[in-house]
Amino acid sequence: MGGHEWRNEYAKKAASVMSEVSYSQALNMALREEMRRDPRVFCLGEDIKESTYGVTRGLYEEFGPRRVIGTPISETAIAGAALGAALVGMRPVAEFMYMTFMMSAMDQLVNQAAKMKYMFGGRALLPIVFRTMAGAGRSNAAQHTQSLETWFAHAPGLKVVMPSTPYDAKGLLKTAIRDDNPVIFIENKLLYATAKEQVPVAEYTIPFGQAAVRRTGEHVTIVGLQRMVEIALAAAAELASAGIEAEVIDPRTLVPLDLDTIVASVQKTHRLIVVHEAHERMGAGAEIIAQVVAHAFDYLDAPPQRIANPNVPTPFNRMLEELSIPSVAQVVAAVQSLLS
Amino acid sequence: MSTLPSAPSINREGLNDDQLRQFYVTMLRIRRFEEKVKELFLDARLYGSVHLYIGEEAVAAGACAALRDGDVISSTHRGHGHGIAKGLELGPMMAELMGKATGYNFGKGGSMHIASLDHGMLGANGIVAAGIPIATGAALGFWIRGSREVALCFFGDGGANHGAFHEGINFAATLKLPAIFLCENNHYAQYQPVTQDLPVSNVADRAAAYGIPGVIVDGADVLAVYAATRRAAERARAGEGPTLIEAKTYRFEGHFLGDPESYRAKEEVAAARTERDPLTRFATLLTQLGLAGAEDFQRYDDAVRQEVAAAVAFAESSPEPSPDLLLTDVYDVDGRA
Missing domain, CATH: 3.40.50.970 (Thiamin diphosphate (ThDP)-binding fold, Pyr/PP domains)
Known part of the structure; x- marks a missing residue:
């Protein structure tokens, strides 16, 4: 990864x-x-x-x-x-x-x-x-x-x-x-x-409230939570081959949230996608997008998007479960639609 | 003061005269404090939700006297008596009940969350039975450190039917933690009579399920509560594990101030006030032992009423908390996220 x-x-x-x-x-x-x-x-x-x-x-x-x-x-x-x-x-x-x-x-x-x-x-x-x-x-x-x-x-x-x-x-x-x-x-x-x-091996700590920019780019900001950072990076790699540079941000801590890093990125890219495994409804994506809209409304060129688990419990069946988790293809498609 | 010829033979549990008198004074401080709270509430000088401890004073007074400095208690929504018995001062307590800046919690907790960690009072609690796992945790901390303190949890008969009761006591029993679980069975879970909630005769019977002693005491008898708690504390300090004590008690007031009390007969309450008043009973005993007479009781009462009046004056003259406090204390260090 x-x-x-x-x-x-x-x-x-x-x-x-x-x-x-x-x-x-x-x-x-x-x-x-x-x-x-x-x-x-x-x-x-x-x-x-x-x-x-x-x-x-x-x-x-x-x-x-x-x-x-x-x-x-x-x-x-x-x-x-x-x-x-x-x-x-x-x-x-x-x-x-x-x-x-x-x-x-x-x-x-x-x-x-x-x-x-x-x-x-x-x-x-x-x-x-x-x-x-x-x-x-x-x-x-x-x-x-x-x-x-x-x-x-x-x-x-x-x-x-x-x-x-x-x-x-x-x-x-x-x-x-x-x-x-x-x-x-x-x-x-x-x-x-x-x-x-x-x-x-040596001692180190990471402060709370400092997001990590996992990949820099200027066309779209993708905020991924936890394992969805992997998905976002894979999507970014795929998009790069089509000439689209995505910036991937990993907040690392949801509370406290490093809004500054996300807002600064959106001010640069003008587009935002949030990807998380939690259900879409009232999920972290809703909060992050609301904050970005409040703090960087004038910079947005397109409505921010959420990619999240649908509002259903996780199914057992392997294929259905796979469908319930955000995928690289979904992220790629969402970015393409935002830029079109 | 000389002992009267008719003095009953009692087990004084090694307590000297002053310690016995102190039981009475502690119960009286709780009683007068609570009576004043009721009066202030009815006069709209104090607001919120208030649950009075009147009638149950012997439990807190007896139990806390068996504890040492460093021992801790967790409490309930009916926690004023526990706090007073554990050594909290009446002034900051009353101020907290009024939401004032000089309250133990700066006015942010109120009656149901009053706490003072400096006194080993881990908080009243608005959630029934929630103090049980918390006391287990305090006992766990003592056990890990290998220190000799004890955690005592007050809870009610209603709490004995909550899942937290089972989980907390079971966990404490598996590790033989230095904990005392003290059920104040006042016979009503809010409105519902305990007979309807409890398929066994006694909460203490449940101790067998955890392999720990279950002890029943008369909750109107401060000496009996003290004796049972002292034995439980000795057992806990010796590494032998928790004890479940059930104090059979009775609340003379409603569940909360304003409770219409349609679920119990007035005669039942009146009978309890006559026959089961822990203060009257202990006053009789002190008198029979020749440890106090009418003048002494008057003196105690005057002093306690003065102390309560001073607490009210302190609380009422105290400032409201600053509006800034709304957003502080959510997190340490800066108080904000």
């Missing part, structure tokens, strides 16, 4: 010693480094000792049963326990195996964790990371594929992070763990294994 431009940019910033790692290994590195750095950091969640997707693999062996806590299948308890532990000075990293499972814990996540600082008049630090995994593409049908980032982005008090590369996964998770707010940290099911790149 990805072009070489931005990888080189990272390499300049980072230490010279690199290691080829997958997205899940990068997350594992971040957890290990932060747990070594701060004894208040601990992990809890279902089957995290064995680790279904490898993110917490080996941590139990290094940090033991009081820092790597396998819980019952009790999402409300996981979320509430993370919150309670934070209130007495710990820095929990709670895992929800699938984002769908967070629906079982919405009271603790949205009624409690998100609001507590405000309700307490600011007199609380809530350094909690709620890690989870979203996205479709593995025939998991409707309940194990949801991308619910906007549910959480809608709740003041939560930050929402969506890394698309191993480098970002590591740097953003370290930032999330050091942040004093509840962070919804969304990982992607397919990227765990498919995304691989050179990641510095």
